[in-house]
Amino acid sequence: MILDLIEADPKAAVDPSGEVLAELIRRAIAVKAEVVAADEKESELREILNYGHTLGHAIERRERYEWRHGAAVSVGLVFAAELARLAGRLDDATAQRHRTILSALGLPVSYDADALPQLLEYMAGDKKSRAGVLRFVVLDGLAKPGRLAGPDPSLLAAAYAGLAEAQS
Structure with a gap:
């Protein structure tokens, strides 16, 4: 693996x-x-390749593309794992494993605590969104990708709080 x-x-x-x-x-x-x-016709399966990219692309846009793609997606991976954990789809250990591995690789695992409103606005324009409904690729277990459509705003806020850092 x-x-x-x-x-x-x-x-x-x-x-x-x-x-x-x-x-x-x-x-x-x-x-x-x-x-x-x-999935040669880009229907549903290929979407799993965008794990972590929904928030990652929003971060890239907010940072005016000055963040490296991998760094932004790293934060997106932690967010997606936390979202899945809070939705009861991923266990605590696997969610924490994201943070541990990405940190060990020298990648960021947190982001500006005050950025969520703007990031939500950017995510609404993501290609995975359907009719204004946010859709995320999440994990239902290690190496078991799934999708989460239209999560409650309180769930998004709680997941984001799990990776937000205070800016000084």
């Missing part, structure tokens, strides 16, 4: 000259190719 390889040696996972990063890239490409081959 990709996560096991990263957890075994996070430094090797980001070493551009190492074999671990090359293996991670091979595995990620294989997973993506399998999903795309199974």
Whole structure:
């Protein structure tokens, strides 16, 4: 599993000259190719490749695209995991595992506590939204992607509070 390889040696996972990063890239490409081959017309399945991207793209927009894509999606992954946890779809340990792994890779796992209203506005324009209803790719367990449509605003706020940082 990709996560096991990263957890075994996070430094090797980001070493551009190492074999671990090359293996991670091979595995990620294989997973993506399998999903795309199974959903050539971009119906529903391919949407799972956007895990973490709903909030991630909103952060990129808010930051005027000065944040790297991977950094913004990292925060989005933590948010999606927290959203799934609070919705009763993901256990605490797996949600925390997101934060632990991403932190070990040197990626951000928190964001501006005051940004949620603007981020919600940007997320409303996300390509996964349908008729103004926010849709998120979440996990129903490790490596079990699902979708969450129209979560209650209080759930979104609680999930965001789990990753928000105070700005000084």
